[in-house]
Every structure is written in structure tokens, then in C-alpha cells.
Amino acid sequence: MNTGEINKTAVGSDIFAEFLETSIHLILYNRLLYPPGVFERRKKYNVPVQMCLHPDVNGYISKVIGGVKDMVARGDVSMVTMVVLDQAQNPLERFVFELGKPTENERDDQYMFRLEDALRAFLLKLSVADSLLKPLPEDCSWAVHVHTRESTADKFIQTQSVQDFTWVPADEKQTTLRNASLLPLKTADTALLKMQMFVEESSLKDQT
């Protein structure tokens, strides 16, 4: 990667990390993974969003986002997913943020207006996705999965092991959705970020 590409990747990873953090808070609120009382209404990209106030939840999300940002900046992350799990750790829903290589025409969006519009649309789509999904059973938990290459994961895990927040390969049980139906949400291709967002819903939810 040349210097320009490195800068572009770094800025892109910063923007994606900020967007992912907001999305995680919004999903936690919309899918009732935590009680609505622990959320506060705020504004992001000129859209009302709900942000969690619980210090441990916020601390956890920040550490996850720090890791994701680091890996995305290395340029080898294909997907980041937020998985909703039942009590037996079976995945019921998966919110997928699929990343691609951004297009080259930087001048088209010099002031990032298109990018901001796209992020706003992503958040709005994420808010309405809730009404299209079946309700979740009680006491669900959640996890963030990063889809990357072995070389990137190994390097990242080595740097993280010295800190108190280690990453490990995910269990296959958590990564496989049975008879999933797909709900496409939005795609955007801007100079700094190319992203596709969709939700997968497992048929297992009907049985719970």
C-alpha cells in the first residue's frame, strides 16, 4: 500500500469504527438486549440514536471497537458481524457489516457529504429493520465476530494478548445460522468506505 492508500484506509477504518459503535448501541436498544431504561437518546449523523449509559457495557463496546478498528486499518477484514445468541449460545440473528474495497474516485466526495448521507441511511435502515424481525426470546446475549485472514488475526492476537482484552477464534456453533432468511438493508460505495449491511434471521427463533 502506498502512503495515500494507507491514509485512506486509516480514515476509512476510523469512520467505520465510529459507525459500528453507534450501530451496536442501536441494535442493543432495538432488539431489547438490555432494558430500554439504560439508554439515552442522542443524535448521530443528524439521526436520533439510542446510546447505552451502563459503564461496563460502554467499556466493553469501546474495547471491541478498538480491536475492530485496528484490524480494519490493516486492510484485511471482509465482514464484521454482531450475533444475537440464545441461552444455549445458538445464533438467532446476525447483523452483517460487509466491507469492500472503496472506489477510486475521491474527488466526487471531497467533503464526505455522500458518505455522511450513506451512514445516515444505514442507521435509519437499521432502526426500521427491527419491525421486520421476529421478537427475540428473553435473556439473549450477543457477540461481535470479525471475519479476516489468519495472518491478520495472528498478528492482531499477538498484540492484544499483552492487554486485558484477548480475541480468540469463534466457536463454529456461534457462527453457523440454521435455515437463515436474509433481510438486505443497504449498500454504499463511497471514496472512503464500501459497505453492505444485511440481517440474517435463523429459523430456530420460531421454535423458542
Place this chain on the structure above:
Amino acid sequence: KLDQEPSMRYAITGDQSVIITPCLLPPLVKSVQQWLKEKTKSVSVT
């Protein structure tokens, strides 16, 4: 040798895709509910 030169390992085995996740789990719903209960109680007392 392969441990010292990871790039050689990927050259031999291929750089496979992998899914990683934080080792630590997020806070439990019950602990968050408890925190909210205590917070609401302290607000209503003051």
C-alpha cells in the same frame, strides 16, 4: 522454524479465512437490570 517465520506458514498452508471474537463476554442482562434498579432507586430517594 515455522513458528519463527509465520509468513512461511501462510505460504505453505495458504492464508485461510478465520472468524475471531473477544474472549470476554459482554455484561449480562441481569447485571444491567440490577444496575438500573439501583440507579432508579437512588434517583427516587434524592
